[in-house]
Amino acid sequence: MNNRTGLDTSIEISDKAFHKFRDFIYEKAGIHMTDVKKPLISGRLRKRVIELGFSDYMDYYNYLTSEKGIIDGELQYCINKLTTNETYFFREPQHFDYLISNILPKFSTQKNIKIWSAASSSGEEAYSLAMILAD
Numbered sequence: 001m002n003n004r005t006g007l008d009t010s011i012e013i014s015d016k017a018f019h020k021f022r023d024f025i026y027e028k029a030g031i032h033m034t035d036v037k038k039p040l041i042s043g044r045l046r047k048r049v050i051e052l053g054f055s056d057y058m059d060y061y062n063y064l065t066s067e068k069g070i071i072d073g074e075l076q077y078c079i080n081k082l083t084t085n086e087t088y089f090f091r092e093p094q095h096f097d098y099l100i101s102n103i104l105p106k107f108s109t110q111k112n113i114k115i116w117s118a119a120s121s122s123g124e125e126a127y128s129l130a131m132i133l134a135d
Contacts, residue, residue, distance in 0.1 A: 018038045018041060021061060024061070024064070044081045045081060048081065089127065100132060104132075113133075
């Protein structure tokens, strides 16, 4: 039991369960998750596994993919837990602080730099970068 979160941390996701979730999310949502995403999947779904009274991730996966799980809307819940569903200006302030303090000074003498904002659904993150650079 984690004293800070109150979650049972003894429930660990097996490699088999991780691969099942990874393949399922790719099939249903087109999201490719590499092996380094195992802690993310485990962490984001642990509370749900416990809330629903499952003893492990495979039990939850079996429910999720069952007719009952589909009727209960568990698929959408699971996808929402595994994806970032918000976008707004300066969404991760510590990232912008790091960019300003550690990255941009190294490029201060260059006239042009290129920055890529991955997975910016409606543009707020990219515009946030533009505002930082304009300053």
